[in-house]
Amino acid sequence: MTNLKTNIIGLSRDQIKSVLIDADLIKLNENFRVKQIWHWLYFHGVTNIDDMTSISIDLREDLKTVFTLKRPELDKEQCSTDGTIKWLIKLEDGNLVETVYIPEDSRGTLCVSSQVGCTLNCKFCHTGTQKLVKNLSTEEIVSQLMIARDQLKDWPANENRKISNIVFMGMGEPLYNYDAVKKSVEIFSDQEGIKLSTKRITLSTSGIVPQILEWGKEVDTVLAISLHATNDELRNEIVPINKKYPLKELIKACRDYPRSRNSRRITFEYVMLKGVNDSLEDAQALVDLIEGIPAKINLIPFNPWPDSPYECSSNNQIKKFGDFINDAGYSSPVRKTRGQDIMAACGQLKSDSIKIRKSISRLQV
Ligand code: SF4
Incomplete structure (x- = not known):
């Protein structure tokens, strides 16, 4: 023994x-x-x-x-005035990772992290300013949910649970930690345990084309693409991985995505940046780009962070942009900004862990 x-x-x-x-x-x-x-x-x-x-x-x-059955240590809990809660979790190795709970009337979403830091440097994202420290293990990903449920007193995992949805939209690019994220999804969706439907689990990627297709063949979650621009010149700047996997390849991967259908539409995330990507010409280009793909567009008002290089589009411009896309036949909800007062909103997560293993990031870019 x-x-x-x-x-x-x-x-x-x-x-x-x-x-x-x-x-x-x-x-x-x-x-x-x-x-x-x-x-x-x-x-x-x-x-x-x-x-x-x-x-x-x-x-x-x-x-x-x-x-x-040990969970990692809860380092800090911050509660927003709008009910959003951010947990800073200290892993066994001392690294810090953030997880956010967003309660809404019809559901409660847990935004989980897949890496500490990120290699991708998306220009609108605070996490992107933190170098990659490491990929999280399956244990470290699943533990984020366990801790969140402990804190919310959300056991057992029955019909009335507070956490009903999971999004891989926290720190990191989940497709660069493919195996651990896949195993986590298998645990989250196991019908004798946590019992979440895969319809309620969303994988959000900045556009790692080869793994998108692999994921679509192997795992049945909702797919979200962090799009944010409709031409390569601008997307190269906002989402630099576009230089490696340009829009043409990304959109082709979405068209070929094995699980794309009307009942499981791809979500395109589009952060609204004032004077950068928010004109009606941009809206037209967006509609043209995704033509024929069963899709919805999530418009995300930009959430600033210290020294961020962009401003958020005005409410009026976001509405005009959304109406244009709606009229073209695509659902285009504007994501409510949540947890901004505790830096828990979309694109604002960052921890103080510093890079200690150069080898990981070299493998990934
Ligand atoms: S948006 Fe996602 S992939 Fe891009 S830097 Fe932020 S965490 Fe990384």
């Missing part, structure tokens, strides 16, 4: 089973035991193996010798 305890959060069912078998803890009904543990962990959200009361006391004692 190993002396090192494994954190069970983030393990797949097969991995849990392997730990149990390797430690010689179960010989019969392995799948049933794993199902029991899974249910306690992800449906009830227990933080202590003693609370898994449908499992015999002897087996619980044995489980304690191989597993922990």
